[in-house]
Amino acid sequence: MAEIYPLLREAVTAGQKSIQVQIFPFRMSVAKMLEHEGNPNSQFWKNLKVGYDSFELSRKPPLVGSCGGRYVFASATGTELPNNPLGDCPGGASKSISEVAANGSLDGERSPQINGNPQAPGAHAYSDGSMNPYFRRILEQKGAAKLAEMTSLTNVPVSRPQAALFEPHLAAPMTD
Incomplete structure (x- = not known):
């Protein structure tokens, strides 16, 4: 973050209205994915x-949507993606890992080893920390709809x- 923040500050100062940032837990090569295969977050990471x-192949940020409790991606501008993480996914909402690999992924033929079921990632909790305290208070005091609106x-x-x-470190919901 220390490297990203000055760039973001400069962009906002120069008048940029929004900034798209993707942050991944690690470089998502096949070797790294296999190394972390036993991690409780591995389905989410898939x-x-x-x-x-998609980004590695095109060098352009993919469009991102959500449905069925997962992210969905598209590389074509004008592609309409669902935007309801609780809603059902329409057919063909996102390419699977296998389809991306078939279209020239850097991972080549080893992708099926990590493919599993990328369309249905399992539940996960972030073990590197908990929810931001400010957002936690909003969620607890004003509810999910207000947090989403904000x-x-x-x-x-x-x-x-x-x-x-x-709260993953306490293994119980936090009450503040």
Whole structure:
């Protein structure tokens, strides 16, 4: 973040209205994905890898949507993506890891080893910390709808409010 923040500050100072940032847990090569295969977040990371591979191939940020409790990606401008993490996904909402690999992924033929079921990532909790205290208070005091209104330009709902309140280091919901 120390490297990114000055760039963001300069862009905002220069008048840029919004900045798209993708942050991944690590370089998502096949070797790294296999190295972290036993991690409780691996199903979620497989879902992120679809967007990661799309960027690595095109060098353009993919369009990102959400449905069915997962992210969906598209590389074509004008492609309409679902934007409801709680809603059902329409058919063909996102490429799978295998489809990205078939279209020239940097990972080549080893992608099926990590493919599993990228369309249905499992539940996960962030073990590197908990929810931002400011957002936690809003969620606890004003509810998921208010948090979504305050943090999303398109009012995307908070997909799992109880999971967001889970404190992984205490193994119980935090009450502040």
